[in-house]
Amino acid sequence: MSELAALLVRDMRIAVRVGGGALMGVMFFLVVVAIVPFAVGPDLALLKRIGPAILWLAALLASLLALDRLFAADHEDGSLDLLLMSRAPLELVVLVKGLAHWLTTGLPLIIAAPLIGLLLNLDGQAQGALVLTLLAGTPALTFIGLIGAAIAVALRRGGLLLAVLVLPLTVPVLIFGVAAANAGAAGPALFGMPFTVLCALSLASLVIGPFAAAAALRQEIE
């Protein structure tokens, strides 16, 4: 396990240093959400209605932002070769890299979301529901994204391919995430069902993502 702990610490350290993805992701999230009211206009009722959807969309794009470098950076500098020679199973190595990505890009978004929600006229209850759904749903975005990141590893400018591959797969997460956030804003009665499905999507991707990504990496490295 100390192998994986070392990898987690390294990846998080790289993400928060200069040129890492952590700060860039959360800044992108804040900027995207902040410009929406300028485009939509000062219609408070409308903003409140589309607020959760905007925040979820911004969170999706922000978590994709640093994802294309997740394996590509290790591939370019030769680290990936050594990661493959580890005594830890590749699936766990991939899982830990995903975890580090979520801790440095997903978690800051969730912390920043209530703050930026004020711009979209979200009240306390809606913010609470939003934070809960992001907490349950953003791991799914990361772990589905792992598969795309592993497939695009050897490509220059793989970011675009990654978006094309990953965005369709994230549609269910988006649907149930926004549905749960909207339901939660209206009242607790309808929150349970979409939220449970969202949790299920996250758990399923937590299992499938690392296995699929590890299989893709083994093929790509040839």
Added chain:
Amino acid sequence: MRLSAANLACHRGGRDVFAGVSFAAASGELLAITGRNGAGKSSLLRTVAGLVRLTEGEFTLDGGDAELTIAEQAHYLGHQDALKPSLSVGENLRFWAGFFGQKPIAIAPPLESVGLDALADLPAAYLSAGQRRRLSIARLLAVKRPIWLLDEPMSTLDTAAQERLVGFMRSHLAEGGLILAATHGPLGMGATQELRLDQAVPGAPQ
């Protein structure tokens, strides 16, 4: 310990990289893999490291740890240095030592051996090509693994660093290690065996 292979073939991108390659190397031996550019020296090392798949043949390791694959008992020193520019020299080495399961982690002696102890806190981005190479070599010293796979180990090193590397290789062999080194220049020490890849490829000019 003895690493042997018979009749290896590797087929990539629609052409034979090498075929009919056989070798055997035992503890304390240095096998130099030579040949023209593109003869498949790097590919052969990468197949031992498990990074490229063999089309035919397989490697057998007698006397190693039966629970581990050959790749898990080997160090691979490739053309790339596997260093993160935003981490310091010490952090880079500490990570690889930790990731390869070395306990306890001691990074000061290997850094001193390669002459980088004074730069431990410097971000790796500021290192020269030769210094990056030396930091990469420090990884081999920080973590004990019996098989060393060295791809052009002398490139970018200055004369003093080359002599140091020869010293590391000698002591690794003396401790019962095994080295496979791909090279087109002199290694600075006598190889126990030489594997010429040009001759191994059918149809290649002899």
